[in-house]
Amino acid sequence: MTSRNFRVVIVEDEPHARANLREYVHGVQWLTLVGEAADGAEAVRLVDSLEPDVLFLDISLPESSGLEVIERIRHIPEVVFTTDYAQYAIAAFEIGALDYLLKPFGRQRFQTMLERVRQRLQSKVPAPERAQAAFDKPLRRLFARTRDGIVPIDVRTIQHISASGDYAEVHSDRGQHLLHISLGELASHLDPEIFRQIHRSHIVNLDAVVKLVPYDSRRLLIRLRNGTEIVASRSASENLRSLVR
Incomplete structure (x- = not known):
């Protein structure tokens, strides 16, 4: 048993799922529910104002996803994702979340998750450091x-x-998608051995490059396996030339 109560915020847009979580949290002596939200914007406001120890966060929310909520909050609690889709569990663990609950979940699965929560809350490494x-x-x-x-x-x-x-x-093999993140910020989270920013407006996957062709005396034309052609900047072209020397 813990020596103090830990504060909880629930973010869930489905009323039934939110009610279940509320009931389960109220049944745990060392957890105190301090707030609830049904969308991403309210979630960010609540987490940063209430600074909970634990956040139960639905991945799919109106307006913004649970993943976007994590990117926007300043206060970093322990996060347990809730989701309808098992494949999203990968996202939970990759960004340092503690666990995920696959809906619909019962009290037994909730209790199993709680043991991980209790151990993590009593650990010596703060959540912000693990998230970073x-x-x-x-x-x-x-x-x-x-x-x-x-x-x-x-x-x-x-x-x-x-x-x-x-x-x-x-632009991937699955099609084209728009992410709400700047190119520079995204580049900082990709493997630099595989992804290179060849222009202020373009990043390429080196494994997708099929040919490098001189575009002029200083720049290279990069041809990708999907047929796309992009002209690299002068500095990026020089760096690319160094890879084949």
Whole structure:
């Protein structure tokens, strides 16, 4: 048993699922429910104002995803994702979340998760440090919102990424998706041995390059396996030439 109560915020847009979580949390002596939200914007406001120890967070929310909520909050609690889709568990663990609950879940699964929560809350490494360590690792997957939900994108399938205002336009074997993140910020989370920013507006997957062709005396034309051709900047062209010397 813990020596103090830990504060909990629930973010879930489905009323029935939110009610179940509320009931389960109320049944745990060392947890105190301090707030609930049904959308991403309210979730960010609650987490940063209430600073909970534990956040139960639905991955698929109106307006923004649970993954986007994690990117926007300043206070970093222990996070347990709730989701209807097992494949999104990968996202939970890649960004340092503690666990995930696959809906619909029962009291037994909740109790199993609680043991991990209790152990983590009593650990010596603060949640912000663990979250930062997770974000410092190159991403293996990106997650894009569509009209039908959230689509996982294996970074190995990405051909290139282009800047589109404040967004990043990802071109992969699965098609084209728009992510609400700047190109520079996204580049900092990708493996630099595989992904190179060859222009202020373009990142390419080196494994997708089929040919480098001189464009002029200083720049290279990069041809990708999907037929896309991109002209690299002078400095990027020089760096690419160094790879084949």
